[in-house]
Structures are given as C-alpha cells and as structure tokens.
Amino acid sequence: MLCLLAGTYEVNAKVQPELAGGKVRLVPLSDEHLAKSLEWVNDPYIMSTVLRVTPVTWEDQRRWYAAILSDPAKMVYAILRAGDGIHIGNTGLYHLDLTHRRAEFWIYLGDQDSRGTGAASETLTLMKALAFEHLGLTKLYLHVGLDNMPARCLYTRHGFKKEGVLRHHYIIDSKPVDIVVMSQLENEYDHESHTT
Numbered sequence: 466m467l468c469l470l471a472g473t474y475e476v477n478a479k480v481q482p483e484l485a486g487g488k489v490r491l492v493p494l495s496d497e498h499l500a501k502s503l504e505w506v507n508d509p510y511i512m513s514t515v516l517r518v519t520p521v522t523w524e525d526q527r528r529w530y531a532a533i534l535s536d537p538a539k540m541v542y543a544i545l546r547a548g549d550g551i552h553i554g555n556t557g558l559y560h561l562d563l564t565h566r567r568a569e570f571w572i573y574l575g576d577q578d579s580r581g582t583g584a585a586s587e588t589l590t591l592m593k594a595l596a597f598e599h600l601g602l603t604k605l606y607l608h609v610g611l612d613n614m615p616a617r618c619l620y621t622r623h624g625f626k627k628e629g630v631l632r633h634h635y636i637i638d639s640k641p642v643d644i645v646v647m648s649q650l651e652n653e654y655d656h657e658s659h660t661t
C-alpha cells in the first residue's frame with residue numbers, strides 16, 4: 466500500500482510530502498542525513514555508478530544541501546527502511562521544470578544490504594507517483610551508465626524506455642563511459658497500479 470503522507474503540496478515553497486510504502490519511507494533530506502550521505506557518495510562503487518569523479522568534502526556536502534533547500538527545481542529524499550527508520554539511501558528529482566512538466570530522476574542505495582530487497586523498486590514507484598500524480602509531470606527521465614545493469618534492469622522493469630546513447634559522455638577511471646538516456650511519459654504510466 467503506497468501513500469503520500471502530507472496533505473498539501475507547493476513546489477515553490479519547497480513543501481515536500483513524505484512518501485510511504487511497505488518497505489520504505491521517503492522523507493525530505495535534512496541535516497541529520499548528511500554525514501551518512503557523505504560517506505556513501507565517496508564510496509568507490511557509488512561514485513562510479515553515479516558518474517562522479519572527484520571526492521566530496523564536508524564543505525561540498527553543506528553547499529549541496531544549501532542548494533537543495535533553496536532551489537525549487539531540486540527535491541531530494543532520504544530513503545528510510547520502513548520498519549526501523551534506518552537511512553539506506555537517497556533519491557530525488559533534479560531539473561524539475563513545471564513549464565515543460567519534466568524532471569530528472571536519480572537514486573542510490575548506499576546501504577549494500579538493502580540492494581536486491583525491493584527497496585529501490587518501491588522507491589521508484591513512490592517517486593513516479595509523486596512525479597505523475599502530484600506534480601503533474603508529463604515526463605520523467607534519467608541518465609544511466611551503459612554498463613550499470615542493476616540500474617538499467619530496474620528502470621526497464623518500471624517501464625522506462627531507452628531514448629538513445631550519449632557516447633563517451635564521461636571519463637571515469639580514465640575510461641570513456643557511454644550513457645543511456647531513458648524516460649517514461651505520463652501516458653505510459655499506470656495511474657491505477659502505481660507500477661509502470
């Protein structure tokens with residue numbers, strides 16, 4: 466059972482509803498989540514999969530958090546395990562554009578034990594409901610490394626379609642990396658089941 470917990474939603478005032486499912490609860494990222502997030506973004510596996518090349522310092526992290534708070538085009542959530550509230554990862558929408566009604570989705574599960582448990586899948590289900598049902602977006606898109614099979618499988622299972630490949634778009638560990646652009650349109654999203 467999925468539900469949006471807060472009643473009202475205003476984009477410009479940065480009021481983000483909490484989102485809850487059976488496995489995860491998504492809460493707006495706050496101060497208390499920064500230390501764990503910093504650890505994760507500097508983890509070599511997360512760094513390479515989210516296509517980051519330089520390590521993040523505490524100052525960078527504070528600047529990123531300040532930007533999230535002040536920028537209405539960014540909505541970032543901490544992913545908490547439903548039972549015990551343990552912080553297991555982060556997700557968000559960037560480039561939220563209410564004129565063109567689109568946003569870029571991203572996610573990582575920093576907690577290794579939470580991968581392969583369905584937590585990412587439910588997070589994506591909740592974020593799609595936020596995008597298509599509550600924000601009224603017509604398009605959700607994302608960028609994923611061509612070789613990042615766990616992420617590509619997840620997105621394909623959720624009905625994201627490949628738009629194309631950005632060839633040699635990043636240099637990670639001295640190697641060129643191709644990026645797949647994927648998207649889902651509002652008319653491809655199943656409002657009833659909340660699954661595709």
Ligand SMILES: CC(C)(COP(=O)(O)OP(=O)(O)OC[C@H]1O[C@@H](n2cnc3c(N)ncnc32)[C@H](O)[C@@H]1OP(=O)(O)O)[C@@H](O)C(=O)NCCC(=O)NCCS
Pocket residue numbers: 510511514515572573574575579580581582583584585586607608609610613614615616618619622
């Ligand atoms: C991407 C991520 C959130 C997915 O979460 P997850 O819990 O691992 O995802 P799931 O286990 O639900 O699904 C992964 C799918 O990939 C498959 N998979 C896992 N490892 C794989 C591999 N090495 N090769 C091929 N398929 C693989 C799984 O079988 C599963 O397939 P299914 O969808 O057909 O069932 C998580 O792996 C993660 O945080 N990765 C690091 C950050 C990242 O890559 N973020 C996305 C950037 S675009």
